[in-house]
Structure formats: C-alpha cells, structure tokens
Amino acid sequence: MPARFRFRSLACCADRRGMLGASLALGAAVVAGAAAFSSSTVYAAAMTKAQRDKLSPDDVLAMMKKGNKRFVAGQRADHNFLAQQRASAAGQYPVAVLLSCIDSRAPAETIMDLAIGDVFNSRVAGNIENADILGSMEFACKVAGAKVVLVMGHTACGAIKGAIDGAELGNLTGLLAKIKPAVEATVYTGDRSSKNYAFVDAVARKNVELTKASIRKNSPVLAEMESSGAIKIAGAMYNLQTGLIDFFSA
Ligand SMILES: [Zn+2]
Secondary structure, eight states: OOHHHHHHHHHHHOOGGGHHHHHHHHHHHHHHHOTTSOTTOOOOOOOOHHHHHTOOHHHHHHHHHHHHHHHHTTOOOOOOHHHHHHHHTTOOOOSEEEEEOOOTTOOHHHHTTOOTTSEEEEEOTTOOOOHHHHHHHHIIIIITOOOEEEEEEETTOHHHHHHHHTOOOTTHHHHHHTTHHHHHHOOOOSOOSTTOHHHHHHHHHHHHHHHHHHHHHHOHHHHHHHHTTSOEEEEEEEOTTTOOEEEOOO
8 A cells, every 4th residue: 555545544544632642652653554554653644624624722722731731741743744745635624823033933832732733833933923924823823723822922022122122224113112001001110121031032922922912902813713612822931941832811
C-alpha cells in the first residue's frame, strides 16, 4: 500500500484530542500493521470535521494549553507534516483562529504543538485588530466552524515598546497608534518606559484585553456567537523566556 494511503487511514482513525494516549495506541497499531514505521512514531494527524465539531470552546482551549505544556516539556508530538498536508488537502476543519504578533519567536503552531490544519493564524505586529482581520475571524468562526478566537500577546514585544516610545516610521506610525490606548490604559506606578520590561509586559497584557474588547465591539457576528456559546473570545500572553503561555482566566 502506498504510504500516503496508510497516512490517510491513520488520520481517519486517530482520536487526536487524546493525542498522547492515542499516540501510544497508534504507535502500537503502526508497529503491528506496518513494519515500515518505527516503534518510536508518535503521530499527530490532521483534524477531521467530526473530531472538530464535537469539541466545545473550552475543549479547544484545553487542547492548546496541553500542547503548550508538551512544548515546554520537550515532549512535542512527532509531526509528520507531509502526512498532515496530504490528509488536510481536501478540506480544513480548524478549531480556532489566532491573532498574534509577527514576532519570529512566537510561532503559534510550534509553541502549542499543533498540526497543519488545526488553526487559522492572523499575525500582525502588536496583535491589533482591524476590519480585514475581523472579516477573517468571522469567516473562520461563522463559515469554517472555528470554536475559539485567541488573541495572544507576548513578552518583550517590540511593537509595544515602539508604541511606548512614540516611534514613527512610514506605515508603522499608524499601526503603533492603535496600541497607544493600551499604553495609556495600563495602571503602573513604576518606570513607564520601554526599558522597563515589567511595564512593557503590562502594556502588552492590557493590549490583549483591549483587542478582545474591540473584537466584541466591532464584530457583532463574533459577539453574537460568543453570547450564544458557539465560540469563546480568549486572551493569552506568551513568555519568550520560559516558553509558557499564560491563558487569561476571562
Ligand atoms: Zn511583538
């Protein structure tokens, strides 16, 4: 049997949400059924529609938290990206849409140990929203069935520092202006400069909260979906130093 068909059948059978346990079972099945696979294979399959649809928004958040724990522990699944690419080519069933910073050190799929096809990913410096991003999120949730909107900031964010400093450069000036309300709204009694990382991170956290509020205010589509329980709009901060993602409790 060609390898790609074995991969497809595995993708169909894997209960990806119990990935660690399922991975062990899959590893055993693979060894028993196909000598071509090594016993160390830990397979993370692409999401199927049935698997995605049965998840609640809280299930999705739990899945992302567990993935980050695996990442931090150095226990990431052995992703076969080619298999995931092939299994997801005919359709995508992402669980969430993310809004995070362009920072090269905060790749969402990697730090949450996610597979190809698991999440929509919007990235813009300082993770601010605009009409185009809201349109993308509305597509992701209302049309494509995603269950969570996650706004994720990160520590030591250059865009936040730029907003604090009032940096000006071409189109960046207008982008940073959208972060400035977070600078002003951050309650902090110490050094309010970009050299103070505690202040920078406090502003980044406030910026996530304000972006969440803006999403609710400017997208009646998403606000209604959240009110009805179809989705959750959540916030988080990624720590560049520890690799941990702090998911906000509300
Ligand atoms: Zn950043």
